[in-house]
Amino acid sequence: MGDYYKSDDLDKFATMGEEAPELWEKFMQYYGAVFAEGALSAREKALMALAVAHALQCPYCIDAYTRESLEKGADREQMTEAVHVAAAIRGGAALVHGVQMKNMINKLGF
Amino acid sequence: MATGLNMQPFLSGDSAEQLKLLRDQTGVQPFVDKLGENGLYPLRCNGISVLQVNLGKVCNMACKHCHVDAGPDRKESMSLEIVERCLQVLDGANIPVLDITGGAPELNPHLPLLIKEAVKMKRRVMVRTNLTVLEQDQNYHLVEYYAAHGVEVVASLPYYRESNTDRQRGRGAFIASLRVLRRLNSLGYGGEQGGLLLNLVYNPGGAFLPPAQQAIEAEFRRELQSRQGITFNQLLTITNVPVGRFLNFLWHSGNLENYLQRLAAVFNPAAAPRAMCRGMISVGWDGTLYDCDFNQMLGLACRNGQAGHPAHISSFNLEFLQQREVLLDNHCYACTAGSGSSCGGATADSCRTKK
Numbered sequence: 001m002g003d004y005y006k007s008d009d010l011d012k013f014a015t016m017g018e019e020a021p022e023l024w025e026k027f028m029q030y031y032g033a034v035f036a037e038g039a040l041s042a043r044e045k046a047l048m049a050l051a052v053a054h055a056l057q058c059p060y061c062i063d064a065y066t067r068e069s070l071e072k073g074a075d076r077e078q079m080t081e082a083v084h085v086a087a088a089i090r091g092g093a094a095l096v097h098g099v100q101m102k103n104m105i106n107k108l109g110f
Numbered sequence: 111m112a113t114g115l116n117m118q119p120f121l122s123g124d125s126a127e128q129l130k131l132l133r134d135q136t137g138v139q140p141f142v143d144k145l146g147e148n149g150l151y152p153l154r155c156n157g158i159s160v161l162q163v164n165l166g167k168v169c170n171m172a173c174k175h176c177h178v179d180a181g182p183d184r185k186e187s188m189s190l191e192i193v194e195r196c197l198q199v200l201d202g203a204n205i206p207v208l209d210i211t212g213g214a215p216e217l218n219p220h221l222p223l224l225i226k227e228a229v230k231m232k233r234r235v236m237v238r239t240n241l242t243v244l245e246q247d248q249n250y251h252l253v254e255y256y257a258a259h260g261v262e263v264v265a266s267l268p269y270y271r272e273s274n275t276d277r278q279r280g281r282g283a284f285i286a287s288l289r290v291l292r293r294l295n296s297l298g299y300g301g302e303q304g305g306l307l308l309n310l311v312y313n314p315g316g317a318f319l320p321p322a323q324q325a326i327e328a329e330f331r332r333e334l335q336s337r338q339g340i341t342f343n344q345l346l347t348i349t350n351v352p353v354g355r356f357l358n359f360l361w362h363s364g365n366l367e368n369y370l371q372r373l374a375a376v377f378n379p380a381a382a383p384r385a386m387c388r389g390m391i392s393v394g395w396d397g398t399l400y401d402c403d404f405n406q407m408l409g410l411a412c413r414n415g416q417a418g419h420p421a422h423i424s425s426f427n428l429e430f431l432q433q434r435e436v437l438l439d440n441h442c443y444a445c446t447a448g449s450g451s452s453c454g455g456a457t458a459d460s461c462r463t464k465k
Contacts, residue, residue: 037325041325042322042325043325043329067318070314070315070316070318071314071318071319071320071321072321072322072325073312073320073321073325073326073329075271075273075274076273076274077273
């Protein structure tokens, strides 16, 4: 499985439209609109996407949004902080589920 | 994708070797074919409004993105004789703008004369500076000299934070640049409309495209003003051109083909007619004429009329040169990618900022 993900495969993303062109077109229109300048800047959105890419651990997204963040003018410090946001939320999400654990302990225990 | 470090020997800097490398990237459509497909070939000069003079390759820095491969070890420097020829052409051909570049122009002893005489002719004069050279004792006074002569300063500052800037330009570059920018501000540069013009230049810190000019300009303005108390007029984004030291970086980092493919993938037909080569002529340190500073580093000299000899400042044929066919190669993708790129920043409409 070491070569399960190949960087070049990202270029084949559009082949997902071959069997479902209408769905692909709708997705791409939506995708383009999401990342356009809006209440949030394109740069802020790229950094958010970078953080989400790390939270999801999607290698294609990490490659794509590393480049995109750089091309939107972000630097290493900003991008590293974005990844820490992802790490904090993932770590925090694990930790806060400890409350569920405690709820269960309290229910089961004396 | 980058495949890791390329173990080939470093490029010698020889222009023919660089051109061969640019042409050998099999995954990249030749630039002239791309122009042809879009009905844009050949590209012709449309009158000369800028005389860009490269005073030499000598520099106090050795930046990673430098297409000139300039540095402290270089010796090429324009002579007084060639400088005087440039002034004669500026006068005789009635070219309104003198754009002085290098290397570090400040390290050529004839820079003050060139500025003084061009200003006497009432030309718009701009100097492209790396800022840090103006900290050297022998050049310290040039900041005041620029101000006294109304010179427009175009200053390299790759980023508004230290680590990014120093990674590209060398340790200490950011702090030194800030000191010079503060001196420029104190002399009236970069202030309100009508004052002395101070424009900054952003270059990407690697093998990727620059951001939208207006967006990154707003970032620079906010960050430099709030954190450093520095003001400027305009930020110019310039795409790194795969020539010289930057080409070497691309080659050895395994990024060359990908970078060229990236530039080609975002080819913007609207940017080609606005390329700077259509309105300027570039003079090398030895007086040879080129379409632009990049062609200069690749040895792609303009021809002087139908005779086919390399054109030289000493036999400036305005009538021919102002409608010459521009020499193109794969490095030209950098000027037509995305929002377009020139020595004056982005060229496509959506990214132009008002002066």
